[in-house]
Amino acid sequence: MNDTEIRISLKFLLHQAEELLDAVEDREYNRGEPLAMNATLGGHLRHVLEHVEPIMDTPENGVLDYDARPRDHEVETSPVAARQRVAQLCERLDAQPDGWEAHGLRVRNRVATGDGGSPVVRSSRARELMYAVAHTVHHYALIRVMCGLRGIELSRDFGYAPSTLQHRQMAGRD
Secondary structure, eight states, X not given: OOHHHHHHHHHHHHHHHHHHHHHOOHXXXXXXXXXXXXXXXXXXXXXXXXXXHHHHHSOTTOEEXXXXXXXXXXXXXXXXXXXXXXXXXXXXXXXXXXXXXXXXXXXXXXXXXXXTOSOXXXXXXXXXXXXXHHHHXXXXXXXXXXXXXXXXXXXXXXXXXXXXXXXXXXXXXX
């Protein structure tokens, strides 16, 4: 997978967020799901978007700090605000120059409680974009289950990893 394909995959997933927003009413977007630790669809979508934004905001060789996410209440509770954020992220991805993915980054992320629980490690923007794809798929799978419990239909591909979709196609189960 080259850098352009990573962007294409991430944009495909961001467009699936638009599909979700088309499929749910405001009350469903904000309703907690007891079987999913009372999480909301809006909470999952906000979480996903806040893992993509810092990848684009961090300057080359800067520290991408996943611990410093804003936890934007408006995006979490307003499908309109979430739709705007998705559109902005797609535009920003499209506007990045060739080679942008190759930039080195340092990444901070809390992996344990207590002192030293947020180490800083070396990475690249491409690697973090790949992480964002996997992370998004994981949350979309949870969103798909939550929607299924509520009778909300999503496309057949929503919540599946690109590798699963490719395997399904190659196996003739598309």
